[in-house]
Amino acid sequence: MADGQEWDIDSLLAAARIDFAVRLPLRIEEIELLATGEKWAEARREIHKLRGSAATYGFEDIGSTAVFLEDLLLAADGAPSPDARLRFDEALRDARAQADRAAQEGL
C-alpha cells in the first residue's frame, strides 16, 4: 500500500463478502422488478451476473438458483411461457428467501 501498511487481505475479503451479502436482497428485488415489467433481456443479464458473483463469494445456493433462472430464460428466448413463468416466480421466491438469510448472517 502507498502508506506502507500491509494489506490485511483476509479482512478485506471478509468485508467484501458481508457487503455483497447485505446487498443481495436488493439485487433480487431488482430482478423481481424487471420480471414484473417483463424486461426479460435485462432480467437475464442481472441473473447472469448474480450467478457468477454469488458462486464466487461463496453463496452457492443463490448461485444454483440463479443458474436455474438463467437457464429458464435462455430456453424461453424472450418472454417465458405461462408454465415457465410459474417456475420462474417460484425460483425467484426461493432466491429471495436465500438472499434474506444471507443478509441476516451478514449483518
Place this chain on the structure above:
Amino acid sequence: MSGVAKSSRDDAQVFSQGEVVADTYEIRALLGAGGMGEVYEAHDRQLNRRVAIKVVRNNVAADYLLREGRALAAIHHAGVVTVHTMGRHRGIAFLVLERVQGISLDRLIEERRKHSERFAVGEAIELLVAVADALTIVHRAGLTHRDVKPANVMLAPGGRVVLMDFGLVLPHADRAGHRTVAGSLDYMAPEALTGELAEGAAHLVDVYGLGVLAFELLAGIRPFDSAEESTDVYRMKMSSPPPAVASRRSDVPDRLSTLIGQMMAADPNERPQTAEAALWQLRSIRDRRGSAATNKPFTVLVVDDDPDMRTALALYVRAAAPGADIETIGDGRQAIRSVRRRVPDLLLVDLDLPDINGVEVCMLVRGMQLGDACMIVSVSGRATRADVELLTQLGVRSIQKGPSVMNELVQLVQQMRPRS
C-alpha cells in the same frame, strides 16, 4: 499486386469460379486483382486444402511470376508465404501458394485510423521484429522483396506475421532488373524511384520500406505524401530529412525513433546495412523495454460488467500481489482502449459482456500481436465448450466463476510475479 508496375486492368477474370485448374485446383473466389494479374482462392482436390492461386495476364508478368515462385521456393520460414507449386493451365502460368487467412496490416492500420486509435509501442515493436525477421530470411536467400509495405504483411492466427506478394522480388545479382522502377510510391527508397541502385545495395530498398512501415505504424500517417507526382516525392525524399516519429508521439523511445529515421535515410549508406542489423536493434529496444518493465508494478486489467465480480477479482489479485496496479472496467470497448493505452501483464475478462463480448475482446487483444507480454484469462460463469476451445487456440486460459476462483487466481498471479 504492386503499385507502380501496374498497367490498366482488364476486367475479365483469367479463371472463372468453379473452373478446375490443372485437374486439381477448383477456383472458389477471386481474392484480389491488380494490373499484372489476379489471386484466387481455390480448393486443392488432391490434398483437400485451401490454397491461393496467382495468375498473370501477359508474358512479361509471367517472368515475374516465375521469379516469385523460385524465390519463395528458396525460403522456408513462418514469416514468408509458402509456395506449393507452379504450373500452366490453358497456356496460362499460375503459382499455387499457401492460403494465408487473416487481416493485412494496411487494413488494420486503416481500422485504427478510423477509430482514432494508435498501435501501442510494444505492439508496433513486436510487428516490426516479425517483419524484419522475415526480411532477413529473404535477404539471406540473396533476394530483394522491393515492395515492403503494410498491404503486403498479413497478420494470421496464432500471432503469425507473414510477408506476402513477392511479385517484384529480384535476386541481388540481377543488375538489369534493378533498373526497372517498381514498387509502391510511398514506401519506395529514393534510389528505387530512379532505378539507380548501387551494386550490392539493392536490399537496402527493403530496409527503407521497413522504415516507412514503422513510421506509419507508430505515427498513424506516412512520412511523405504520395498525392504528389513521383518526381515531387523523389525531391521530397531527397531534400527533406525524414520526420522523427518521437516528434509525433512522446511514448516512442528515442532509440526507436532514431532507428526508424536511419532506415528512411535518403542515402542508402546511412541506413542499417542489412535487415538483420535493423532486426537486432529492434530486438534490443524491445528487450530493454522489457527489462525496464521489471521495475514497474505488476499491472492487471479486470473486465467484468458486475461491480461485485470486479471487486472480488481485484481483491484476489491483491492477495497474491499486494503492490499490483489494478484497473477495473465494466465493458469490452473500454477494455480494448485501455489495453491499447497500456498493455497489462494480466487481463482478466468476463465472457458475457454487454457490448462486445469477452471472446471478441480476447481475439482483438491477441490481434495486437503482444506475444507473451499480456497473459489473458477468461473468468466466466457460462463458457461453452466451443468458447473454451476457441480461447485455448488463442492462448487464453479459462477459469470458471465460483468458489475456486480465488485459489486459481492467487496461484496464477504468484507464478507470474517473478516476471514483474
